[in-house]
Amino acid sequence: MREFRTTGTSLDIPQIDQKGETADRLRGILEDIEMPEGFEIDLFAVVPDARHMALGNSVPVVFVGTRKDKFWAVTDRDGDRVADEVKEFAPALDLAVPNGPCMTPDGFLVLAEHNRVLMFPAAEFFYESPDVAVAEVVPQGELIPVEEESFNHGARVCDIGPDGMLYISMGQPHNVPPAEKMDLYNEVGMGGIIRLNTDGSGREVYARGIRNSVGMDFNPANDELWFTDNQVDGMGDDIPPGEMNRITASGQNFGFPWYGGGTTRTNEYMDAEIPADVVNPEAEYTAHAADLGMAFYGADAFPAKYHGGIFSAQHGSWNRTTPVARGCSPPWARMAARASPRSLPRAGPENGEYLGRPVDVAIMKDGSLLVSDDFAGAIYRISYSGSEGGQPEDSGMEAEEAGMGNMDMETMEENMEDMGMEGSPDEMGMEHMETESEETETSN
Ligand SMILES: [Ca+2]
Ligand SMILES: [Ca+2]
Numbered sequence: 001m002r003e004f005r006t007t008g009t010s011l012d013i014p015q016i017d018q019k020g021e022t023a024d025r026l027r028g029i030l031e032d033i034e035m036p037e038g039f040e041i042d043l044f045a046v047v048p049d050a051r052h053m054a055l056g057n058s059v060p061v062v063f064v065g066t067r068k069d070k071f072w073a074v075t076d077r078d079g080d081r082v083a084d085e086v087k088e089f090a091p092a093l094d095l096a097v098p099n100g101p102c103m104t105p106d107g108f109l110v111l112a113e114h115n116r117v118l119m120f121p122a123a124e125f126f127y128e129s130p131d132v133a134v135a136e137v138v139p140q141g142e143l144i145p146v147e148e149e150s151f152n153h154g155a156r157v158c159d160i161g162p163d164g165m166l167y168i169s170m171g172q173p174h175n176v177p178p179a180e181k182m183d184l185y186n187e188v189g190m191g192g193i194i195r196l197n198t199d200g201s202g203r204e205v206y207a208r209g210i211r212n213s214v215g216m217d218f219n220p221a222n223d224e225l226w227f228t229d230n231q232v233d234g235m236g237d238d239i240p241p242g243e244m245n246r247i248t249a250s251g252q253n254f255g256f257p258w259y260g261g262g263t264t265r266t267n268e269y270m271d272a273e274i275p276a277d278v279v280n281p282e283a284e285y286t287a288h289a290a291d292l293g294m295a296f297y298g299a300d301a302f303p304a305k306y307h308g309g310i311f312s313a314q315h316g317s318w319n320r321t322t323p324v325a326r327g328c329s330p331p332w333a334r335m336a337a338r339a340s341p342r343s344l345p346r347a348g349p350e351n352g353e354y355l356g357r358p359v360d361v362a363i364m365k366d367g368s369l370l371v372s373d374d375f376a377g378a379i380y381r382i383s384y385s386g387s388e389g390g391q392p393e394d395s396g397m398e399a400e401e402a403g404m405g406n407m408d409m410e411t412m413e414e415n416m417e418d419m420g421m422e423g424s425p426d427e428m429g430m431e432h433m434e435t436e437s438e439e440t441e442t443s444n
Contacts (some may be wrong), residue, residue, distance in 0.1 A: 013130055016086040018318060021044050026378050029355050038303070038386020044379040045074045045083035050372040051363040052157050052214075052293055052399060053379070054109065055103035062362070063101040063109060064372065064379065067155050071098040071111060071146045073127045075378065081368070081381060090120070097154035100168070101213075111397040112156035112168050115149055116140040119198060133359035137166065137200045144190055148173060157236070157293070162223040165195045165202070165226035170358070171212030175233055176257050176268045191256060193227065193247075207360035209253035209278065210245075213262075214293040221308060224248060227302070231261025238366055240264035244294075252279045261287070290315035293360030293372070301367025305390035311369060313358035313418075324403075392411070 017023070026043050035042055049066035056062070060079065065071040074091040082425060097230060100112035109123035117138035126132050141155075153171030161167050172191035174181070185191045189205040193213065196203035207227075216227040229243040240261025245254055253280040260266040262284045285291050294312035356376035368383040 004287070010143070011051075013091055013320055015088045016048065017045055017213075018083060018086060021242055022377070024377060027395055029376070030380065031332075035382075038388065039382060039384050041380055041382050042082070043122045044076075044381040045086050046080070046377060047074055047086055047372070047379050048377040049374050049385055050359065050377060050379055051099050051155065051371060051374050052101060052360045053372055054103045055362055055370075056303050057103060057105070059109050059124040061124050061127065062105075062125075062370065062379070065099040065101050065111070065155075067097050067099055067151075067374070068174045069095050069098070071095055071101070081329065081364075081366070081383070083379070085242060089123075089127055089338075091130055091132065093118075093134065097151075097156075100157040102160055102166075104160050104164075108157055108198065110137065110160070110166060110198070112143075112158040114156065115143045115146070117143060117166070117168065117200075137198060138203075143168075144170065144188055144298060145184070148184075148188075148190065155214055155227075157216060158223075159213055160198075161195065161215050161225070164198070166198050167193055167195045167225065169193045169210070169216055169217065169227060171214070171230075176260070176266050179269075179272075182257075193225075204250075207247055207252055207254060207293055208241065209255045209258075209275075211256040213245075213374060216314060217295050217310070219296055220298045221296075226294065226310065229254065229256070229261075229281070230290055230292075231264075231287070232257075235260055235264070235267070236287075238287050241287055242280075242288040242289050242291045242314075243281035244283040244285065244291065244310070245279070246282040253277055254279050254281075292358070293362075294362055295361045297363060299367030300364050302369075302384045305387070311342075311361045311363075313361050313371060314358050315359060366429040 004329045010115070018104055023043060026046065028041060030041050035041055047064050049068050050071065050072070051065045051067055054063045060076045062074040062083075064074055066072070071084055071089045075085040077084045087375055095113055096116070097114035098111055104110065107122055107124060109120040111120070116136065119134070119135045119137050121133055122133065150173035152173045156168055156170060158166060158168045169188050171191060172185050177185060177191065179334045185335050186205065186208055191208065192205050193207040194203060194209050195206045203276070210227070210229050211232065212230045214230065216225060218225050224249045227245050227247070229245060229390050231240045239330050241264070242260070243261060253275050255274070258269045258272055258274040258278070262281060292315045294310055297306050297309050297311060300307060301347045322377070323410065356373040356378070358371050359374050360372045362370045364381070368381050371380045371382065372378075373380065
């Protein structure tokens with residue numbers, strides 16, 4: 001692992017204005033968001049092109065990636081849960097699609113770029129200087145073959161596993177890859193998830209058969225890795241579904257490109273034999289909603305029914321004649337537990353134009369939820385001040401076995417009732433529930 005030090009020239013890194021017109025306009029948009037009882041949404045920070053987030057372990061800083069060339073440090077210096085300072089992290093560094101930050105438990109900040117992985121020791125203590133220590137976990141040009149570099153599906157995300165290893169998802173650059181590319185992609189881990197030690201050693205392909213995953217998180221209840229996957233474009237408005245997947249062992253194959261999403265076959269691989277061991281998604285989402293960042297809710301500030309569930313951000317469609325309603329709402333997040341997706345806030349589309357495009361979610365130490373938005377250039381904070389917070393009630397064995405944390409059957413039925421649905425969760429297919437929730441939850 002090569003180490004070097006950036007040589008910043010100015011101690012005075014320019015800051016992004018947090019009090020001007022942009023902030024006022026964003027707060028105006030938030031006023032139209034309909035929130036569930038007891039929840040509030042506020043502007044946390046103005047952050048241009050905000051993508052994936054990593055929270056400091058002991059300092060109130062959020063490191064925020066972009067798909068461009070900037071990497072941001074966002075600080076709430078006075079502790080009022082609104083950022084006071086937003087400035088470039090290590091501005092002297094030349095970065096290419098610095099989309100994916102993640103933190104190790106001992107305070108090393110990892111940044112996955114398009115074709116390089118960097119690590120910053122003690123980042124949250126030294127980030128205010130333009131001169132930061134940095135190490136290359138994966139040198140430039142060695143994450144993927146240089147000739148495979150592409151802006152398409154080129155934004156990486158990472159996470160640190162319970163085993164201390166670094167997990168990185170790597171989209172492959174095609175809508176559907178040609179068959180002659182598949183051997184190379186499977187070997188490198190493109191269209192998959194790789195893992196390696198944080199010193200760069202021990203790299204292996206952890207999961208395959210993935211089109212473009214831009215969100216992952218380990219379930220704190222049992223250490224399993226879950227991930228979202230974005231599915232094939234050009235097959236129509238309503239197919240194939242988006243995916244939430246669960247990995248139970250190293251080496252699993254998640255079905256792409258034989259399946260374009262869920263169990264919808266791709267035209268290109270219609271006649272190809274599907275590998276016998278393909279793992280289907282744990283849950284399916286509306287087509288072209290573009291599910292990106294996700295996080296398990298391990299805190300207890302929200303009502304018990306959210307505990308142990310997943311929040312995920314949907315970026316919204318581009319490959320659909322009418323935008324997906326949920327993608328049009330600026331900040332919202334969704335809870336998904338097996339067969340029971342649940343929305344938090346949403347606003348209805350007024351004219352079909354996006355007001356925001358959510359990218360990632362992160363849970364703050366106080367149990368509130370941050371949502372990044374690369375269209376509006378913002379991070380929002382969702383907090384709960386109702387009376388239902390606190391420790392969860394005893395959960396049923398069934399929910400535990402399903403890896404659903406504290407989501408029991410009663411809660412699930414309650415959730416469905418909230419969404420205007422009838423019948424038991426068992427009787428209803430995931431896709432049906434999705435459709436219902438789309439129709440009943442869209443509001444003005
Ligand atoms: Ca503040
Ligand atoms: Ca799949």
